[in-house]
Amino acid sequence: MWRIRLFDNLVQAATWLAGALLLLTIVAVFYYLFAESQYAFQRKFPFGFRVALQPPDSEYREEISMDPTASLLATHQEGTDELDDAEDATRLPAHDELMQMQSLVTATAQTDDPAQLRTDALFRDCMRAPKRAEQGERLLLLAFALPNYTGDRMVLAWEPDVSFDPAYCPYELRLRLLRASKGVSIDPIEIDLRRQPKGRLELPIWKARSQDEWLQGYLFELEARPTTTTPWATLQQFLKADWAPTILYPRFGMLPLMLATLLITLLAVGLATPLGLAAAVYLSEQASPRIREWFKPILEVLAAIPTVVLGYFGVMLIAPALQQVFGEALQLSSGRGLLATALMMTVFILPTIISLSEDALRAVPNSLREGAEALGLTLAERVRLVLLPAAKSGLIAAGLLAIARVMGETMIVWILSGGTPTMPDFGSPTAALGTLVKPTRGIPDTIAIEMGNVEFESSHYGHLFLLGLTLFVLTLGINLLGFAYRKRAQVSL
Amino acid sequence: MAAWEALAARRDTLRARKNALLTGAFGAVGLATVLLVFALVAIIAVNGAPTISWEFLTQPPREGMSAGGVGPMIFGSILLMLGAFVMATPLGVFGGVCLAEYGERSRLMRLMHASVAALAGTPPIVYGLFGLAIFVLKFHFGVSLLAGWCTLTLFCVPAIVLTTEAALKTVPAALIDGGLALGLSRWQTLWRIALPYALPGILTGVILSLGRAVGEATPVLFTASVYYSTAETKLGWETLRQPVANLPYYLAEGYRQPGVVPERFIWGACLTLIMLTLLLNAGAILIRSRMRRRYLW
Numbered sequence: 030m031w032r033i034r035l036f037d038n039l040v041q042a043a044t045w046l047a048g049a050l051l052l053l054t055i056v057a058v059f060y061y062l063f064a065e066s067q068y069a070f071q072r073k074f075p076f077g078f079r080v081a082l083q084p085p086d087s088e089y090r091e092e093i094s095m096d097p098t099a100s101l102l103a104t105h106q107e108g109t110d111e112l113d114d115a116e117d118a119t120r121l122p123a124h125d126e127l128m129q130m131q132s133l134v135t136a137t138a139q140t141d142d143p144a145q146l147r148t149d150a151l152f153r154d155c156m157r158a159p160k161r162a163e164q165g166e167r168l169l170l171l172a173f174a175l176p177n178y179t180g181d182r183m184v185l186a187w188e189p190d191v192s193f194d195p196a197y198c199p200y201e202l203r204l205r206l207l208r209a210s211k212g213v214s215i216d217p218i219e220i221d222l223r224r225q226p227k228g229r230l231e232l233p234i235w236k237a238r239s240q241d242e243w244l245q246g247y248l249f250e251l252e253a254r255p256t257t258t259t260p261w262a263t264l265q266q267f268l269k270a271d272w273a274p275t276i277l278y279p280r281f282g283m284l285p286l287m288l289a290t291l292l293i294t295l296l297a298v299g300l301a302t303p304l305g306l307a308a309a310v311y312l313s314e315q316a317s318p319r320i321r322e323w324f325k326p327i328l329e330v331l332a333a334i335p336t337v338v339l340g341y342f343g344v345m346l347i348a349p350a351l352q353q354v355f356g357e358a359l360q361l362s363s364g365r366g367l368l369a370t371a372l373m374m375t376v377f378i379l380p381t382i383i384s385l386s387e388d389a390l391r392a393v394p395n396s397l398r399e400g401a402e403a404l405g406l407t408l409a410e411r412v413r414l415v416l417l418p419a420a421k422s423g424l425i426a427a428g429l430l431a432i433a434r435v436m437g438e439t440m441i442v443w444i445l446s447g448g449t450p451t452m453p454d455f456g457s458p459t460a461a462l463g464t465l466v467k468p469t470r471g472i473p474d475t476i477a478i479e480m481g482n483v484e485f486e487s488s489h490y491g492h493l494f495l496l497g498l499t500l501f502v503l504t505l506g507i508n509l510l511g512f513a514y515r516k517r518a519q520v521s522l
Numbered sequence: 523m524a525a526w527e528a529l530a531a532r533r534d535t536l537r538a539r540k541n542a543l544l545t546g547a548f549g550a551v552g553l554a555t556v557l558l559v560f561a562l563v564a565i566i567a568v569n570g571a572p573t574i575s576w577e578f579l580t581q582p583p584r585e586g587m588s589a590g591g592v593g594p595m596i597f598g599s600i601l602l603m604l605g606a607f608v609m610a611t612p613l614g615v616f617g618g619v620c621l622a623e624y625g626e627r628s629r630l631m632r633l634m635h636a637s638v639a640a641l642a643g644t645p646p647i648v649y650g651l652f653g654l655a656i657f658v659l660k661f662h663f664g665v666s667l668l669a670g671w672c673t674l675t676l677f678c679v680p681a682i683v684l685t686t687e688a689a690l691k692t693v694p695a696a697l698i699d700g701g702l703a704l705g706l707s708r709w710q711t712l713w714r715i716a717l718p719y720a721l722p723g724i725l726t727g728v729i730l731s732l733g734r735a736v737g738e739a740t741p742v743l744f745t746a747s748v749y750y751s752t753a754e755t756k757l758g759w760e761t762l763r764q765p766v767a768n769l770p771y772y773l774a775e776g777y778r779q780p781g782v783v784p785e786r787f788i789w790g791a792c793l794t795l796i797m798l799t800l801l802l803n804a805g806a807i808l809i810r811s812r813m814r815r816r817y818l819w
Contacts, residue, residue: 037709044623047616048634051683054676055637058648061655308555311548324556326807329730331559333799335737337773338792342562344777376562379555407541430643437645439740440770444777473647473740480651480744485659497651501644508643512636 062498068491069281070263185230187222267495272450272470274479274489281492283472283499285450290471290500292367292453292464293442294435297374302428304375305382310412312383313390325384332380340444343373348445355466359459365447368465373441378431385430389423389518390416422518429511433504436473443474450475472496563796570793573786579794592791598766599798602746603736605671610678611728617679618686618724619712642680646740649677653745668762670746677741678731685727689720726806733802737795739770747771769795 187204202222206215215233269282312321344365351364393416401415417424447468454460476493483490577591584590621638624631653673663669693716701711717724739747748765773791776783 033707033710036713037707040619040709040713043612043616044620047613048620048624050613051617051620051638051641051679052630052634054679055641057656058641058644058652061652061660062648065651065655304551304555307548307551311545311552315545315549316552324552326803327556327559329803329807330563330800331555333730333733333737333796333803334562335739335770335795335799337737337739337770337777338566338796341773341777341788341792342565346565376558379558383555407537409541409544410537412544433643433645437647439645439647440738440774443774473645476647476651477740477743480654494651494655497648501648504643504645504648505640508640509636511643512639515639 058501062494062501066491066494066498068486069267069488069495070260070491181233183232185218185232186228187220188227267492270452272475274492279489281489283492283496285452286470286472286475286496287499288453289367289446289451289469290436290442290473292469293371293374293446293471294432296367296371297378297435298428298432300371300375301378301382301431305379305431306386306424308379308383309386309390310416312387314408314412314416328380328384331376332384336377336438336440337444339373339377340441343369343441343445347372351466355462359463359466361466363447363468364466365445365468366466367446367453367469370442370445370469370471373445374435374438377438377441378435381434382427382431385427386420386424389420389427392423392518393419420518422514426511426514426518429507429514433507433511436507437500437504439473439477442471443477446470446474448474448478472500476500566789566792566796569786569789570791573790574793578787578790592769592772592787592794595767595769595772595791596794596798598768599736599770599795601667601761601766602670602674602742602768603732605667606674606678606735607728607732609671609675610682610731613675614679614682614728614731615686615717615724617683618690619717621683621687622690623712638680638683642684644680646677646738647743649673649741650743650745652676653741658745664763665745665747665765666763667746667766670742670766673741673745674735677738678728678735681731681734682724682728685731686720686724689723689727690716692723693719722810722812725809729802729806729809733799733806736802737770737799739768739774742768743771743774769798 204218204220204222206218218230220228220230267281267283269280270284271280271282272285273280312324316324347369348364351366351369352361353364355361356364397415397419398411401411406414448470449468450470451464451467453464453469455464476496479489480493483493575591579591579596580593581591582594583592617638621631621635625635650673653669653676657663657669657672658665661669663672697715697719698711701715702708706714735741746766746768748767748771769791772783773788773795776788776791
């Protein structure tokens with residue numbers, strides 16, 4: 030007896046456990062997508078700013094900042110090493126210490142060649158290793174002169190990297206003098222880099238003691254403080270029409286991706302629904318049981334073809350055909366694009382639509398069929414007047430499920446979309462045609478492509494999760510609606 | 523009277539013609555679908571068949587992936603699938619039992635039913651992201667076989683739950699009542715009567731969802747995949763923590779980096795992948811027809 034009871038309890042426990050795990054799964058999926066998309070709101074963009082200390086007679090040139098022969102300004106990141114604020118206030122770090130700092134990637138040995146020093150040598154930039162400015166982060170820039178420099182004035186020059194756009198910069202950037210070495214009297218310096226992105230400032234010279242113990246000099250601070258930190262601002266940006274996840278000043282407007290996904294879904298489901306419905310009607314109303322028995326496994330074969338293979342198929346067959354037709358008129362380099370994707374999606378979703386619609390149609394009670402037939406209605410009329418209205422809920426559920434599946438299907442879009450985010454344009458017939466056949470990019474393939482080479486916990490990473498969350502919430506809504514319709518179909522029949 | 527009859531007759535001819543047209547169209551679409559399937563399979567078979575050889579199926583890629591075979595990818599795909607099978611089957615079956623037993627009884631169960639249905643339709647890429655966030659990063663599995671198994675399991679389970687539930691619902695009440703009348707406990711009835719009866723349906727569901735999982739690159743894209751794998755795969759505990767090569771990812775990357783993998787290799791891999799999924803499907807059909815017979819009375 031106890032064995033039976035034990036067994037009962039075990040089975041019951043397993044059942045409950047599985048149920049709890051399932052409930053947990055959906056909560057966890059939502060929670061983790063949400064949690065990871067927080068990184069989108071933290072605006073951890075790296076920024077590139079070149080700050081150089083150089084002899085007054087040398088012009089600031091872009092190339093010099095790329096020349097690693099000597100270093101004058103060194104950087105270190107707040108909190109990443111043993112130098113804390115208190116220490117910064119009391120002394121400048123020694124050469125060895127600086128060299129050991131992890132963030133000092135590009136620091137190179139100083140040169141002994143005075144000729145080189147006189148021209149371009151006295152600089153250090155933070156462009157070579159763009160520093161990541163996080164909320165309220167400070168970069169410390171250490172300036173020092175080499176012992177063999179003979180002038181008595183120096184110039185602090187600064188310049189943003191090429192893509193800098195003050196309007197788009199998410200930070201308030203300030204360059205300020207923290208400390209000068211002993212014996213140098215100097216007024217406080219504070220420069221707003223957003224107002225004055227480029228400039229020069231003369232400073233009295235300072236000397237370093239020797240090659241080994243370099244350091245007397247200036248300690249500058251480059252402070253980056255986020256200006257727009259509200260989630261609302263990030264979301265507003267997220268809804269804009271510009272997706273360019275560059276390293277510096279990236280733009281994450283997902284509108285083109287969203288519209289492409291919606292258009293592909295619309296086209297594919299719009300094409301597949303009438304076809305699938307027709308095949309389903311044929312199967313459930315016209316075909317003999319024998320044919321039906323053959324048809325089902327064939328449909329399962331179609332459903333079993335992996336989407337990667339379908340995508341590859343589209344590249345080999347559909348895209349070249351489209352290119353042949355429209356290639357010359359629109360200067361296409363390949364036929365990959367919205368239409369090719371939508372066509373292959375149609376093939377992908379067709380078996381799902383057929384088998385779900387057939388289930389819905391076959392759930393209609395025979396009494397309705399027979400009644401309609403007794404009234405003398407032809408098959409087409411029976412379908413239109415009796416079967417479709419009776420199976421409406423089930424058919425809507427099938428359509429919704431198809432929409433959700435096409436929306437989230439990744440490999441076909443990845444392979445066939447062409448990979449360029451473009452805003453759909455239906456302004457003129459030519460533009461509309463171009464929208465259809467030119468490369469585009471949807472949400473799922475963007476996640477798949479870009480997650481491969483994104484830095485974890487960066488803003489880009491967060492935005493990819495935000496895209497995933499958007500997709501999840503959308504499909505969740507559609508799926509729940511479909512579930513409700515399926516329930517209704519079961520209740521009403 | 524005559525005019526009315528003539529009108530009616532004309533209308534009936536029109537109706538009949540419309541009917542013939544529409545029914546013909548329905549049949550044509552059905553036929554076209556079948557032809558499409560045959561065409562797809564035939565094209566892949568014709569293009570892929572010349573590549574298939576014993577070497578292609580067993581050898582690792584050589585000479586920068588331009589020669590050799592796809593042995594490790596096939597092995598990795600099967601490995602991923604087997605792990606997911608082992609983990610997803612009990613979870614899915616017991617989840618289905620939970621739904622079927624407690625069904626519509628409480629609000630919680632209705633919520634669970636809805637959420638399973640929603641999970642079944644959730645895009646694979648979302649599972650991939652979730653697997654990356656939780657298994658790879660949070661649990662520190664890294665990009666590994668283990669993380670791939672867990673992600674694929676989550677991907678497979680909802681479908682298995684739904685088919686199990688549907689299969690359990692087809693068990694005749696007479697069988698259950700008979701079991702209970704014989705003095706079996708509720709769970710014994712479930713274990714000895716309902717589950718065996720529903721087994722073909724459940725197995726079909728499990729195999730079909732595994733077939734879907736083996737062909738789907740997206741859930742394992744960030745969680746378990748590695749493109750280039752020349753090393754002989756040795757099985758051991760370390761395998762769990764290492765990424766695996768697999769066929770869908772091989773195809774996706776092989777397409778993405780044109781010129782690296784020769785075209786005939788891609789066709790060959792396509793054919794291999796399709797054969798793998800079709801084998802699973804054939805197994806499902808076989809099981810379905812074999813096991814049904816035992817319970818006919």
